[in-house]
Amino acid sequence: MTVLSLRGVWCAFGDHEVLRGVDLDVERHEVVALIGASGSGKSTLLRTASLLEHVDDGQILLGGEDITDPRVDADAVRARIGTVFQSYNLFPHLSVLDNVTLAARVVHRVPRRDAEARALSLLEGIGLAGKARAYPDTLSGGQQQRVAIVRAIATDPELLLLDEITSALDPELVGEVLDLVRSLKENGSTIVMATHEMAFARDVADRVVFLDQGGIVEQGPARELLAAPREARTREFLARFRSS
Amino acid sequence: MPHQPSELELERRAFRKRQGYRSVLVSLVSTVVFAAVVVLALRAAPGWPRVVHSFFDLDAARRSFPVVLSGLWLNVRVLVVAAVGTLLLSLVVATLRTLRGPVFFPLRALAAGYTDLFRGMPLIIVLYLVGFGVPGLRIFPRLDASVWGTIALVLVYSAYVAEVWRAGIESVHPSQRLAARGLGLTHGQTLRRVVLPQAVRKVAPALLNDLVAMQKDVGLISVLGAIDAVRAAQIETSRDFNFTPYVVAGLLFVLLALPVIRLTDWYTARLRRREQAGAIV
Numbered sequence: 001m002t003v004l005s006l007r008g009v010w011c012a013f014g015d016h017e018v019l020r021g022v023d024l025d026v027e028r029h030e031v032v033a034l035i036g037a038s039g040s041g042k043s044t045l046l047r048t049a050s051l052l053e054h055v056d057d058g059q060i061l062l063g064g065e066d067i068t069d070p071r072v073d074a075d076a077v078r079a080r081i082g083t084v085f086q087s088y089n090l091f092p093h094l095s096v097l098d099n100v101t102l103a104a105r106v107v108h109r110v111p112r113r114d115a116e117a118r119a120l121s122l123l124e125g126i127g128l129a130g131k132a133r134a135y136p137d138t139l140s141g142g143q144q145q146r147v148a149i150v151r152a153i154a155t156d157p158e159l160l161l162l163d164e165i166t167s168a169l170d171p172e173l174v175g176e177v178l179d180l181v182r183s184l185k186e187n188g189s190t191i192v193m194a195t196h197e198m199a200f201a202r203d204v205a206d207r208v209v210f211l212d213q214g215g216i217v218e219q220g221p222a223r224e225l226l227a228a229p230r231e232a233r234t235r236e237f238l239a240r241f242r243s244s
Numbered sequence: 245m246p247h248q249p250s251e252l253e254l255e256r257r258a259f260r261k262r263q264g265y266r267s268v269l270v271s272l273v274s275t276v277v278f279a280a281v282v283v284l285a286l287r288a289a290p291g292w293p294r295v296v297h298s299f300f301d302l303d304a305a306r307r308s309f310p311v312v313l314s315g316l317w318l319n320v321r322v323l324v325v326a327a328v329g330t331l332l333l334s335l336v337v338a339t340l341r342t343l344r345g346p347v348f349f350p351l352r353a354l355a356a357g358y359t360d361l362f363r364g365m366p367l368i369i370v371l372y373l374v375g376f377g378v379p380g381l382r383i384f385p386r387l388d389a390s391v392w393g394t395i396a397l398v399l400v401y402s403a404y405v406a407e408v409w410r411a412g413i414e415s416v417h418p419s420q421r422l423a424a425r426g427l428g429l430t431h432g433q434t435l436r437r438v439v440l441p442q443a444v445r446k447v448a449p450a451l452l453n454d455l456v457a458m459q460k461d462v463g464l465i466s467v468l469g470a471i472d473a474v475r476a477a478q479i480e481t482s483r484d485f486n487f488t489p490y491v492v493a494g495l496l497f498v499l500l501a502l503p504v505i506r507l508t509d510w511y512t513a514r515l516r517r518r519e520q521a522g523a524i525v
């Protein structure tokens with residue numbers, strides 16, 4: 001079953017065309033890694049998929065439903081998708097527990113007790129149940145990002161979008177966040193992630209998609225594509241990546 | 245065993261202590277000298293005895309105190325209602341100004357025009373227009389002058405406070421809004437649950453400062469004829485042309501403002517400490 005389907009998606013900011021007719025299908029339980037240089041359109045692609053960015057042409061289907069139709073309730077669509085950002089974006093005025101339960105309580109109308117019980121068991125799973133009453137600024141970057149991931153999955157979204165979630169972290173904190181993503185994959189989550197972690201993409205992603213200048217240059221099984229890219233631009237990008 | 249400070253550190257501490265004593269002594273002496281100069285200069289002024297008689301007459305103060313105090317009670321009531329009214333109206337105006345999209349243009353323009361108009365117009369003119377002009381329309385039942393005064397205060401202050409809110413709303417990083425919308429929260433839910441709670445923390449000192457300003461400006465409703473502290477003092481003054489009741493009213497206004505001024509100082513200091521500790525909120 002196809003969870004997300006992009007068909008000829010265009011997105012421009014003024015004269016600058018960031019996405020130039022992107023086609024992409026993501027199957028259920030699949031983990032897709034988007035790779036490419038900064039400005040290649042990875043983040044914009046994720047944002048259009050969660051309707052956080054406008055679409056100038058093309059269609060995006062979520063569970064078969066055209067979510068680019070202006071008659072669609074965009075808030076209801078976003079509530080079905082979990083998004084995690086590079087800079088965590090936890091709410092600093094809310095405790096960890098309130099961060100995780102906010103969407104459940106406000107959007108999905110789950111009673112506070114049920115939402116908190118679910119949030120606590122999720123926090124337990126990442127070893128942060130003891131921090132439930134703490135505020136985000138007392139947590140390390142890795143802890144904050146793991147809470148942000150838990151916040152995104154607390155309402156059981158159909159699709160999880162991860163936007164360079166380890167790019168803002170100190171190197172020694174990257175591991176704990178990637179371990180959490182790995183366990184999400186094992187639990188059957190459908191994930192699309194923009195990443196610079198090539199080793200992680202090779203180990204965890206089912207498929208790697210290489211973007212350049214707003215278009216998909218090449219895609220294929222993670223190990224194959226990273227080991228033996230067919231396109232010259234992909235080879236060039238990967239070579240630059242290894243040398244840096 | 246705790247760390248024993250070295251000779252070097254002990255000497256530095258002793259030096260800092262001596263410096264501290266010296267600073268305190270210097271500021272103490274200079275304050276006393278300055279106060280003495282002011283007092284001597286005032287007492288040497290040729291009109292000093294007359295000024296003391298007409299502004300600082302203890303008998304007149306005692307006589308006018310109860311009347312002025314009961315006038316102040318009206319000021320306090322007007323203040324409470326005007327402060328609550330301003331809080332609500334300013335939030336509505338600020339919210340209207342944050343609405344995006346061409347559909348909301350009329351509302352946005354209305355809010356912008358409102359803040360432009362009432363921030364530009366002197367409070368006293370708004371008081372005259374609302375206090376004398378609106379009742380002249382004869383579409384409202386006869387209302388007390390203090391009611392019209394309260395409405396004028398709310399109209400003027402909401403224009404200022406709406407801008408304070410707007411600054412607070414805009415100071416919340418856009419990524420916060422993005423995260424909230426990404427979770428499926430609507431524009432309104434995002435504003436209420438995520439943006440406003442953070443904006444309040446940032447603009448609280450400015451809001452409290454506006455409250456202090458309003459505390460003084462409630463005295464202006466006296467121009468509409470409401471018997472508040474200022475008006476009561478004026479009536480007392482016209483009895484025997486002694487201005488002491490004005491001083492009494494002035495001091496009472498200061499006493500009224502002091503708690504909020506202290507609260508503002510305390511809150512601002514706390515915020516600064518938090519920010520310097522590297523905290524976000």
